[in-house]
Amino acid sequence: MVVRYILILAVVAGLLPIAVPWLGFVFTLAVSKGLAALGVAMLLRGGLISIGHALYFATGAYAVAFLMRDAGIGDLLLLFAFATLITTAVGFLVGAFMVRYRTIFFAMLNLAVSMVFFTMLSKLYYITGGTDGLRVATPFLLGIQLSRGAFDLVLQNAALIVMVASALLIDRYLKSPLGEALGAIDTNEVRLEYLGVSARGVIWAAYTVSAGLAGLGGAISAVAIGHVVPELSYWTVSGQLVLIAVLGGIGGVPGAFIGAFFLELVRTFAVGVAAEVWNAIIGISLLIVIFFLPEGLYGLIQRLERRRPNPK
Amino acid sequence: MIANYLPLIVDGLADAALIFFVAVGLTLVFSVLRILNVAHGSFYALGAYLSVVIGTFAAGHGWPVLSLGALVISPLLIAPTLGPLIERTLLRWTYGRPQALQILVTFGLFLILEDLQKLVFGVQPYSQDISMQLLGTSHIGGIVYLNYQLLLIVLAVMVGICLRLLLKKSRIGKLIVAVVADEELARTVGINAPRVFVFAFSIGVFLAALGGALASPTIGVAPGLGAEIIVLAFAVVAIGGLGQIEGAALAAILVGFTRAAAIYFAPEFQPVAPYLVMVAVLIIRPYGLFGSIGLRRI
Amino acid sequence: MNPILAVRDLRISFGGIVAANGIDLDIYPHELIAVIGPNGSGKTTFLNLCTGYIHPASGTVTFEGKAITELPPRTITRRGIARAFQIPQLFAGHSVIENVMLAVAARHGIWDVMRPLVRRSYRDEAREILDLLTLGDVADRLTAILPEGMRKLADIAIAMALKPRLLLLDEPTSSVSTMEKIPLMDTIVGVLRAEKITALFVEHDMDVVERYADRVLVWDNGRVAAEGPPHEVLHSADVLERIIGVT
Numbered sequence: 001m002v003v004r005y006i007l008i009l010a011v012v013a014g015l016l017p018i019a020v021p022w023l024g025f026v027f028t029l030a031v032s033k034g035l036a037a038l039g040v041a042m043l044l045r046g047g048l049i050s051i052g053h054a055l056y057f058a059t060g061a062y063a064v065a066f067l068m069r070d071a072g073i074g075d076l077l078l079l080f081a082f083a084t085l086i087t088t089a090v091g092f093l094v095g096a097f098m099v100r101y102r103t104i105f106f107a108m109l110n111l112a113v114s115m116v117f118f119t120m121l122s123k124l125y126y127i128t129g130g131t132d133g134l135r136v137a138t139p140f141l142l143g144i145q146l147s148r149g150a151f152d153l154v155l156q157n158a159a160l161i162v163m164v165a166s167a168l169l170i171d172r173y174l175k176s177p178l179g180e181a182l183g184a185i186d187t188n189e190v191r192l193e194y195l196g197v198s199a200r201g202v203i204w205a206a207y208t209v210s211a212g213l214a215g216l217g218g219a220i221s222a223v224a225i226g227h228v229v230p231e232l233s234y235w236t237v238s239g240q241l242v243l244i245a246v247l248g249g250i251g252g253v254p255g256a257f258i259g260a261f262f263l264e265l266v267r268t269f270a271v272g273v274a275a276e277v278w279n280a281i282i283g284i285s286l287l288i289v290i291f292f293l294p295e296g297l298y299g300l301i302q303r304l305e306r307r308r309p310n311p312k
Numbered sequence: 313m314i315a316n317y318l319p320l321i322v323d324g325l326a327d328a329a330l331i332f333f334v335a336v337g338l339t340l341v342f343s344v345l346r347i348l349n350v351a352h353g354s355f356y357a358l359g360a361y362l363s364v365v366i367g368t369f370a371a372g373h374g375w376p377v378l379s380l381g382a383l384v385i386s387p388l389l390i391a392p393t394l395g396p397l398i399e400r401t402l403l404r405w406t407y408g409r410p411q412a413l414q415i416l417v418t419f420g421l422f423l424i425l426e427d428l429q430k431l432v433f434g435v436q437p438y439s440q441d442i443s444m445q446l447l448g449t450s451h452i453g454g455i456v457y458l459n460y461q462l463l464l465i466v467l468a469v470m471v472g473i474c475l476r477l478l479l480k481k482s483r484i485g486k487l488i489v490a491v492v493a494d495e496e497l498a499r500t501v502g503i504n505a506p507r508v509f510v511f512a513f514s515i516g517v518f519l520a521a522l523g524g525a526l527a528s529p530t531i532g533v534a535p536g537l538g539a540e541i542i543v544l545a546f547a548v549v550a551i552g553g554l555g556q557i558e559g560a561a562l563a564a565i566l567v568g569f570t571r572a573a574a575i576y577f578a579p580e581f582q583p584v585a586p587y588l589v590m591v592a593v594l595i596i597r598p599y600g601l602f603g604s605i606g607l608r609r610i
Numbered sequence: 611m612n613p614i615l616a617v618r619d620l621r622i623s624f625g626g627i628v629a630a631n632g633i634d635l636d637i638y639p640h641e642l643i644a645v646i647g648p649n650g651s652g653k654t655t656f657l658n659l660c661t662g663y664i665h666p667a668s669g670t671v672t673f674e675g676k677a678i679t680e681l682p683p684r685t686i687t688r689r690g691i692a693r694a695f696q697i698p699q700l701f702a703g704h705s706v707i708e709n710v711m712l713a714v715a716a717r718h719g720i721w722d723v724m725r726p727l728v729r730r731s732y733r734d735e736a737r738e739i740l741d742l743l744t745l746g747d748v749a750d751r752l753t754a755i756l757p758e759g760m761r762k763l764a765d766i767a768i769a770m771a772l773k774p775r776l777l778l779l780d781e782p783t784s785s786v787s788t789m790e791k792i793p794l795m796d797t798i799v800g801v802l803r804a805e806k807i808t809a810l811f812v813e814h815d816m817d818v819v820e821r822y823a824d825r826v827l828v829w830d831n832g833r834v835a836a837e838g839p840p841h842e843v844l845h846s847a848d849v850l851e852r853i854i855g856v857t
Binding site: 172173175176177178179180181183184186187188190191192193194195196197198201202205 | 661663682683684685687688692693699700701702703704708712713715716717719720721722723724725726727728768772
């Protein structure tokens, strides 16, 4: 079922940029945000809300910038690979501390770390370019330097492949014993421990994977936009990711990408009109989805409410 | 010898005072409502903006002294209006629901308030330090101190004592303590829990707005203030222990001193100093200095 | 024969209440031990102490010759002790069979990301246990909406899916109707004897105790006040006086 959704999505997404060329860029950005939101959605399964996942999005993006500028790596695939690896490692380390906490503490600690990162990115001018950020030149592909137009097309297709691959892999993860155990943590962590399973270990694994996803998303975004700024780690970005994850609750894995497309499309059209109140729109949308569209929170609310003896 | 460090101590305590107002409000709301309000920082920012606006207006019309009053008028306007409004509409819906949903709701509120603030007050920084200037300086032991800082410290101590008296001696305070201890039981004996919640939440809003108003003469009030302060307030509350008022006071002092010391000895670390302290404390005591987590009965 | 579980002088207090007041006991392999005693005498605390949910102020717990006193529940479970709870601890968002499959998966190794949880081998294993405990018909129902008696059975099914060598049951028949108690216990005890599982069960129903227990331990004020075979213990005036008000 999920595979069907993903394939439909892939076909539509693949054809769209050809039909409407300027949507290609929107598509690439949507995939980048969708990946990060998928990471947030994974953690939501375990009842854990990360309102600071922008941290990993920014890490992936800045990793690309640093790799190009300081390590002389210019190949697109290598950039993606290394940026993802670096971010996964950061997630692994931060996760070691995070997994001792649940719900409130978990959410706020993630927020705190992402904001500290934002502050550091803004202040360490000589390393990070400060509030101006860093430029990301057009990478080359397998030794070939393409024109920007051709490159964008390649990037779109790369994003498409990444989207399909990650969706399938994460779907598999969530249906595996380790993935189902993640869901069990939310409903009865004590019982899980009494099964001989380390709840912390299960969360740590999911957290690390979710960081990697967000890092890859950030890397794609960096290459697509050509510029990285500290705002990539700001809490408003985390907010968008949470909204996408919550909005796309329908169908779990494809939902994150559906939500991301939807949001990016709205943003493209609203940019002229509502740029000033974009965060308020995200906030109101979040509240609307929570209050009035439980289907949007299908997976989340259904599972959470099941914990109570008398279901709705 | 201590005299050499007096300026540092005063700076640290003044900073601690400002932090205390916000942190104690956050922790109080949590202890009563069991909600960690992510939007708490927005009330701080609103308190700051409103205070600056009133103060500037007052000064412009020839009543500079009123700008001092603005420091208290601002939270007094914000708390009784926004407090009940938000508690009755948004928060009430989340009671009894999973904590994850509560976080999402207050986070959504935060996003909305931040943009609302930008719409109303614009994106340019505001600044208004007339109150600070009005109070002047004192010369103690050959060193100059801002009276404003001393005022902050005195106010923080007063607020701390008032809170303690409120919770221990006043009627509403006892109701609050009862609800905190066992909400179900409190309701059973006829305590109007919803009224307690509105009251406690409004006090929390007041404290946050007060913190912002009192801080406004010392900082530039600009967008992003709310986000900055909620993260700091959380760090302080985490250090002290969620729901622990004494913990918030102790943690505020700890963080205030750390920041002041950082400015003197290692300025580059000043922004991250509180978080380093938080991580250090949490590694040793995972739930804060006075915090604890009850084991579920099985 | 060496005891499978040896407890020496276990003590713990909560606030002013002494929940464990020097517990001393030995359980031998393949025994079926009943634990009886008034409410509040510390029976569940004892189970919590044995499984690492709480740690004693002093004393030791030894399982199969190795100390487990300071270990956490997940390690103790992996060593071969499984527990069914007084209030059934189930995964509310999953169906009954999924609950048991999680336990089966945990036993085989939870660190598996490539194949799905819901697979033929796990499903068959889970089905077997569910059928044994008469839960076959509700296998696909969500645990959250089951009646209490079935939730208890589901809890026991999960514990048994772990194939433990020592099974701790906290009031296994408490929400089961009187008519169903005997058939249920017949089944459970049958499996225990067949699989050579040692078991300890906390019980309030003296008929169940008399019928199935090899040995009875009487709890009072946080320690073992009396022990012996059922026909002795359950007819001793002293014991009856202590546990009056429990039936």
